[in-house]
Amino acid sequence: MRVRELHAAEAGHAVDTVFHGLSAHSRYLRFHAPVPRLTASMRRRLTDLDGRRKVAVVAECHRAPIGIARLIATGDDTAEIALAVVDPWQRRGVGTQLVHALGRLATDLRYAELHGDVLGENEPMLRLVARVFPGARLTREEDDVVRVSYPLNYRLTHEELVADLRW
Known part of the structure; x- marks a missing residue:
């Protein structure tokens, strides 16, 4: 199994494969x-990747997609994450690897906090x-949804600040 960034040109196949594996x-x-089915508008949203504000990583086994984790910017330095792993591969470490890879990517993209909503029954x-985000804040929302917030502790270096100011 390998985990890598998912690019827009191949996202349709990966999204379709993972959705049908759930x-x-x-x-x-x-x-x-x-x-029950992936509508055209849902598929467009799930495959809309730009490499900065909308990114995804895919887990593959023998080149077949078995999981996807997505990041969607919700602010300048905050992003929502979502994850799906096909049923035969659940509870086998795929989700953990996807979330770790997405966290590294989010840090590289200078996001300071990740958040997501999880059904309480999940x-x-x-x-x-x-396990992956020790110290994450878990807040019960309405409709048995748990809001997960996790600071990435990204710190802008002096060099990055100067480069940004020059830009």
């Missing part, structure tokens, strides 16, 4: 609603969050 229950946990995802 059971109805896994789709419900990922999208917080029953999603205990495996909440355990993954606790």
Whole structure:
């Protein structure tokens, strides 16, 4: 298995493959609603990657996509993350590797905080969050949603600040 950045040109295949590898229950946990099929507008949103404000990483086994983690900017230095792993590969470390890779990418892109919403009943995802993001803030929202917030502790270096000011 390998994890790498997903590019827009190949995102359609990866999104379709992962979506079809999810059971109805896994789709419900990922999208917080029953999603029997991937609509054209959902597919457009999930495959819209620009390398900065909308990025994704894909896990592959023998070149077949088995999971995707996405990052969508919600502010200048904050981003929401979402994750899906096909059912046969769940609880085998794929999600952990995807989240670690996405965290590194977010740090490289200078995001200071990641956040996401997890259904309270999605205990495996909440355990993954606790393991990968120790010290994450978990806040119960309405409709049994848990808001996860995790600071990346990104610190702008003096050189980066000077370069940004010159730019």
